[in-house]
Structure formats: structure tokens, C-alpha cells
Ligand SMILES: Nc1ncnc2c1ncn2[C@@H]1O[C@H](COP(=O)(O)OP(=O)(O)OP(=O)(O)O)[C@@H](O)[C@H]1O
């Protein structure tokens with residue numbers, strides 16, 4: 001990573017023509033070889049590639065060409081795609097592919113059934129009267145099997161040729177080799193059956209082995225395709241939330257226009273029960289809006305002039321007009337879709353092992369298969385069993401299950417997150433979240449609502465109303481320049497006392513984590529923490545010590561006022577704890593996590609709030625620039641730390657934490673430094689995210705276990721290792737069935753994650 005992040009561009013490509021994880025690694029290799037490409041993640045499950053590259057040395061076209069040269073297709077994922085009709089086009093293409101697969105499976109199925117029935121008397125040694133003998137004729141079997149081998153099974157040959165050109169081998173290689181061995185051996189026997197008989201060998205053919213295996217694998221593919229389709233359901237659900245049209249006021253009249261035609265600044269009319277088409281700001285009227293589809297928050301939200309509305313949410317009772325502020329790919333919904341798409345295509349570290357294995361797996365299997373043949377043929381002198389066992393090894397060893405295990409679970413997991421208002425940036429975050437043991441909460445705006453109100457105001461001059469107001473005016477004038485929530489509260493309070501704030505001030509200076517200072521009306525004002533005034537400036541603060549102590553114990557934030565270096569006043573502000581905070585903290589502790597609160601506020605206040613929400617460990621008086629250091633300190637204690645913050649001023653800490661969880665309040669989703677974004681401000685989302693992560697990783701482990709067990713146990717049995725002891729061989733047909741349905745079972749297991757419910 002030598003290049004600057006800013007110079008790197010990331011693009012997501014939609015891939016075509018992959019049949020297994022082997023293809024994925026072939027594409028990954030091809031893309032990585034393009035000079036200028038810095039990172040590349042190919043996801044087989046999501047059929048997409050996420051490529052980071054330096055736009056100065058390469059471009060998307062060159063990357064696409066590399067993919068095409070490797071024998072696959074890559075198209076650019078445009079965020080506008082799903083707004084227009086391109087989605088339908090892709091759907092039609094997919095439907096055609098499914099239909100083709102279905103037809104081939106049916107033809108293969110019928111022929112296989114005939115072959116199996118014909119083979120029954122031979123296999124069982126019985127003379128079954130209703131089965132005519134000619135059904136077992138070698139030549140008839142040849143005629144029947146040939147279309148299955150080369151028409152139904154065409155894709156296996158095509159794909160293994162593609163892989164071969166890339167000097168790679170995939171699951172298709174194994175299937176093509178395995179079934180070809182059975183077919184051509186049978187062909188040889190058919191042609192020379194006379195010669196074999198003369199030599200005293202009973203000629204036997206294995207046409208049905210090949211036909212049945214091909215059919216079975218096609219059937220498996222068919223089920224897998226249908227099941228995999230369901231893993232991307234979440235995205236489709238999100239996309240379908242998009243409204244089709246909007247009612248806007250143009251040229252003084254209300255017009256119905258398609259959603260793509262809406263422009264920023266358009267005035268949109270929304271009636272009761274209608275879907276809000278794009279993002280905007282209410283300018284007239286009011287209503288309650290159901291935002292659950294975007295935020296996961298089930299309570300409808302009140303809207304009036306000045307409030308933001310989000311596209312795809314549903315207007316309940318009232319009607320209103322709003323001005324469009326974000327359209328097309330800039331809307332909150334479009335961004336969510338984009339993010340989920342990217343996350344679904346990203347790779348979890350847990351997958352690396354599976355990838356490495358698949359890389360050398362196929363060549364190794366071919367070697368084992370050859371060895372099996374050689375041993376059976378040479379040591380046992382049995383050509384037929386040699387061929388059959390070799391075919392069984394080739395078929396059972398198919399690594400496709402291994403390739404599907406992780407990505408399918410990740411897709412379902414991230415999709416499930418989105419449904420619950422939890423945006424997970426990548427598979428890696430989803431994985432790390434299950435290892436967390438410490439959760440650090442920011443206080444203001446995270447555990448509390450973040451809208452403090454002034455509750456008390458006292459001055460050293462006692463109860464002289466006029467002088468008090470004069471001081472408050474000076475304070476508010478200074479605070480007007482600050483963006484701190486405390487400052488806003490002070491200004492609001494002053495205004496509510498009827499104070500006019502129209503005077504320019506000089507030398508304004510904000511000291512983050514301490515306070516603000518400025519000159520107003522020739523007076524030098526310093527407003528901030530006691531520590532700052534006392535220890536850094538040297539002002540005597542004794543006068544208000546007791547008063548401050550009392551307020552702080554009530555959980556109020558106290559700010560101190562000094563004029564010309566002398567203490568003159570004290571303001572207390574209270575912020576309400578979010579109703580869900582206590583619940584969420586409790587749930588997290590029940591999950592076995594240590595919960596910590598971090599704040600710039602002073603010790604006493606912090607402790608009072610911590611007690612209210614049930615947090616045992618507090619880090620108080622931490623300056624904004626020190627928050628990240630505190631996270632490092634926790635990490636040095638050996639902890640895996642998640643930081644939960646409002647995403648704006650906590651950015652460094654969010655980035656430092658193992659998992660940064662940002663609270664996006666309302667429409668303001670700051671998806672920047674965080675790994676996970678909770679779209680609604682509900683802290684319960686933290687609990688859900690961790691539970692979801694644990695469920696997903698558990699699911700992946702199950703999948704990997706199934707995949708490994710099946711391959712590791714299957715290969716030796718297929719090779720005939722049990723034969724000397726138990727006389728047990730694996731019929732290639734059974735191997736084919738096992739192989740076909742192992743991937744179906746992995747995908748079905750991943751789909752179980754769809755039942756995940758936040759508790
Ligand atoms: N504009 C300001 N006016 C008055 N006091 C301020 C101002 N900015 C900061 N302070 C003082 O500095 C303290 C620390 O501020 P800081 O922004 O680090 O934390 P906070 O917002 O109180 O809490 P948190 O860290 O939980 O967000 C505040 O509690 C307040 O006493």
C-alpha cells in the first residue's frame with residue numbers, strides 16, 4: 001500500500017460465466033495482473049469483483065478486457081442501473097439461463113431413467129419380465145448417452161477449456177474428466193466387445209454412470225441457482241422500495257413524472273398513504289412518516305416544514321410538499337443499496353483458507369485420481385474398477401461447496417443487517433464483530449439524545465436580574481460562534497430570555513475539549529471546563545465548587561464563565577439519556593461484553609450518567625483528540641474494541657477501533673470512518689449487529705465443516721481405501737449425487753440465516 005488512498009479508485013464489476021470458486025480465483029489472478037490494480041476481491045457468491053486501482057495508470061476498460069481475455073464477462077455496476085430498466089434486462093438473461101438449465105436437466109433425467117431401468121437386470125442379476133433385453137444393448141445406450149454427454153454436459157467442457165487456457169483447473173475440469181473417462185471407456189468396450197470376449201473378459205459399459213452424474217450435477221446447479229437467487233433477496237427488496245413516479249409542481253400545475261426525471265429543487269407533492277419518491281426538505285404541510293424500511297425504526301416520525309424526508313419511506317396521514325434535495329444515485333436509499341452491494345461482494349478473512357485450498361485442490365485431486373487408477377490397475381489388475389474408482393474420486397472431489405460456504409452466508413448476513421437498519425461495510429467487519437469483547441460508547445449524542453438544555457444559571461453577583469442577563473448576553477454572543485451542542489443550548493436559552501444577539505466579537509478561539517474564548521464589548525470572556533480555567537489559566541474557581549459538585553452529581557454538565565480573568569458565572573445543562581440506552585447496555589453485558597463510556601465531560605457528571613445507563617467503567621475528561629489514544633490503550637490490554645459514536649467528531653476513534661460503529665441520526669448517514677452504520681439512532685442496533693455477526697460466523701463454520709468433511713472423507717472412500725477392510729466402494733453415481741447435493745445443502749444452510757431475528 002504505497003499509494004495514497006485518494007489516488008485510488010474503487011469500482012465494482014458484475015461478473016458473468018463463473019461456475020465455481022476456481023473461476024473466481026482465475027479472474028482474481030487476471031485482474032491482479034493488470035498493472036495499476038492495487039486490490040482485487042472476487043466474490044463467487046455475489047458474482048462480482050471489487051477492484052481498487054490507480055486511475056492514472058489503468059482504467060476500468062482495461063480491467064474488463066483482462067476479464068474477457070480470461071474467458072469471462074465483466075460489466076460495470078452503475079448505481080443508476082436499478083433506477084432504469086437495466087435490472088429487467090439482467091433478469092431476463094438470468095431467466096433464460098435458468099430455463100436452459102431446466103431443459104437440459106429434464107432431458108438428462110429422462111434418458112438417465114431409461115438407462116437405469118435398462119441396466120436393472122444386469123445390476124441385480126434378475127430377469128425382470130417387463131424390461132426388454134434390447135434396452136441394455138450397448139449401441140442403444142451409446143446413442144442415448146451421447147446427447148447427454150455433449151449437449152447436457154456441454155458447459156462442463158466449455159468451462160474446463162476456458163480454465164485450461166488460463167492454465168487452471170476448476171470443478172468443471174473434474175466433472176468433464178470424470179464423465180469422459182466413463183463415457184470413452186464405455187465407447188471403447190462397445191467398439192471392441194468382440195475382442196474383449198475372445199480374451200475372456202466380460203465387456204461392461206458405464207454409460208449410465210456418466211449420464212446420471214451429469215444429470216445430477218445439473219439438477220444440483222439448478223437448485224443451487226434458485227437458492228442463491230434468494231441470497232440476494234435483501235438487495236432486491238431494497239431496490240423495490242424505490243417509487244416509480246413522483247408528483248411535482250411544474251409550470252404551476254401538478255404533474256406525474258417518472259422518478260428519473262425528478263430534479264433537485266423540484267417541489268414534490270405527497271398525499272396520504274403515498275410513497276415519498278426522493279429525499280428532500282418539507283416546505284409546506286405536515287404528516288407522520290413511516291421510515292422503518294430505511295431506518296429499521298418502527299415508530300412513525302413526525303414531519304413538518306423544515307424537516308428532512310427520505311425517499312422510499314411512506315407517508316401516513318397528512319399531506320405535504322417538499323423540495324427535492326437529493327435524487328438518483330445520491331439518495332439515501334441508493335447509497336444504502338450501493339453499500340450493501342459492496343459489502344455482499346467483499347471477502348471475509350475466514351474465506352482465505354478456503355480459497356487457498358481450492359487453488360491447489362483440483363490439481364491434487366487429478367493426481368489422486370490417477371494414482372487410484374494406477375494402483376487398482378497395477379496392483380489389483382482390475383481395469384474396470386480402476387476406471388470406476390478414478391471417476392468416483394474425480395466427481396466426489398469437486399470443490400464447489402468449499403467456494404460457496406463463506407460468500408453465501410455473508411450475503412444473507414449483510415442483507416439481513418440492512419433489513420434491520422444496520423449497514424455493514426464489509427465482510428471483514430462482520431467477521432471481526434463476533435470477536436469483540438469491549439464496547440466503548442461515546443456519551444453525548446450516543447448514549448444521550450445530544451440535545452442539552454440549560455437548566456440553571458447562577459452568577460457571583462447574586463440575584464440581580466439585569467446584571468445576570470447582561471452576562472448571559474456576553475456568553476451567548478461568544479457561544480454563537482461555536483458549533484458545540486452545549487454552545488447551541490446556551491444560545492437558545494439566551495434567546496428564550498429575550499436577549500438580542502447582534503454584536504460582533506473579536507479574537508474568537510475554540511479549544512476543543514476545554515471551551516471557548518473571545519473579546520466582547522472590550523471584555524475578555526473565557527467559557528469552559530473548571531480544569532481549563534483553574535489549571536491552565538489560573539483562575540480561582542472555589543466560589544462555585546460546591547454548587548458545581550451538586551449539579552454534576554445529578555448528571556448535569558457544568559460550564560464555567562470567567563470575565564477578564566475572574567469567575568463570574570456557572571451554567572448547568574442537562575441532556576436526556578436515550579430510552580433505549582439502558583436496555584442496550586444491559587443486553588451487551590449479558591452477551592459477555594465489557595461496556596465502557598468515553599467522554600470529554602468531567603468525572604462526576606460522567607459517572608452520574610454511567611450509573612443511569614448501567615455502565616461500570618468510565619473514561620472521563622478525554623479530549624476529542626485523545627479518544628483514539630484511549631482506544632489504543634484498551635487494545636493494548638488485549639481487548640477487541642468497538643467504538644460507538646456519532647460519526648462526526650469521533651472519526652479518529654471510530655477508525656482506530658477494531659470495529660467503528662457510527663450512529664446515523666435520521667438521514668444524516670455519515671458512512672465515513674465507520675465499519676458499521678446504524679441508520680436509526682437506536683443503540684439496540686449495536687446488540688443486533690453483534691448477534692448477527694455471531695450468527696453469521698457460526699453459519700460459515702457449519703458450512704466449512706460440511707464442505708471439508710465431505711471432501712476429506714469422500715476422497716479416500718472413493719479411492720477405495722475401505723475396500724480391503726469392508727469391501728466398500730463408492731459408486732460414482734452416489735458420488736455424483738453427494739457432490740450435487742452438498743452444495744445445495746450449504747446454500748440451504750446459509751439461507752437459514754434469513755430467519756435471524758434481533759432479540
Ligand atoms: N463551546 C463550548 N462552550 C462551553 N464549554 C465547552 C465548549 N466546548 C467544550 N466545552 C467544555 O469542554 C467539555 C468537553 O467537551 P467535549 O466536546 O470534549 O465533550 P462533550 O461534548 O461534553 O462530551 P462527549 O465527549 O461525550 O461528546 C464540555 O463538557 C464543556 O464543559
Ligand SMILES: [Cu+]
Pocket residue numbers: 020171398399400401739
Ligand atoms: Cu462441483
Ligand SMILES: [Mg+2]
Pocket residue numbers: 444649
Ligand atoms: Mg461531543
